[in-house]
Amino acid sequence: MTNDLELDVVNPSSDTDIQNFNNNLEKYDGLIWGGSSLNIYNDTTEIRKQIEFMKNCQNKVKNILAICWGMQVAVTAAGGQVKKANNPHIGIAKEIEINKKGLDHPLYENKDMKFNSPAFNFDEVVKLPENAVCLASNKVNKVMSLYFKISKTKIWGLQYHPEITYEKMISLIEFRKERLIEYRKAFKNENEIKNHISFIKKEILLTKDEKRTLELKNWLSSLN
DSSP states (O other): OOSOOOOOOOOTTTOTTHHHHHHTGGGOSOEEEOOOSOOGGGOOHHHHHHHHHHHHHHHHOSEEEEETHHHHHHHHHTTOEEEEEEEEEESOEEEEEEOHHHHTSGGGTTOOSEEEEOOEEEEEEEEOOTTOEEEEEOSSOSOSEEEEEETTEEEEEESSOTTSOHHHHHHHHHHTHHHHHHTSOOOSSHHHHHHHHHHHHHHHHHOOHHHHTHHHHHHHHHTO
16 A cells, blocks of 8 residues: 555536646646446537547546546547447356456456456446457356456446445435436335345455456556
């Protein structure tokens, strides 16, 4: 661990000084692009701004960790495609399995070959960018992680959230329960949600934080 870090936070959809970031992207060792409740195919002004900023980052930032929505933006900006998934991950992604290429990638150093992880997504990558490699899959999403290089930028993408605790995922489910039932049609009623939350609570007892967050550690180590 180190305290010798300089961090900046940017929202490319709304920050009025976004051009200042665009002009200085080369100074950053890496970029972590996190999650969102947006859907990339809705093609709003806010989403177009994010795609454009990602394109700039893919030309100027050497290392990008793209998580969930971040991976979908990175894939779209690089010419891949994202569509609505047949099934969602709600709070947890089960039985993510690392493939042979993933086992050889530093993203998964010391990671179990099959694992569960916090996750929350309704969309999935259906077309990889040119030269991209899928590193892991599960029964819900064929592309649970990927790697590709564009220009001088290395992108590690995850369709799950090693940076978020299961406790936080449970709070999101409870906050969104009406939407999950009425709009998303992911559950029939509150009783189904309670049962799902009970399953996630059991996972908390089985999961060690250092294993859950290993991808973050490995990415940060790759910056050295």
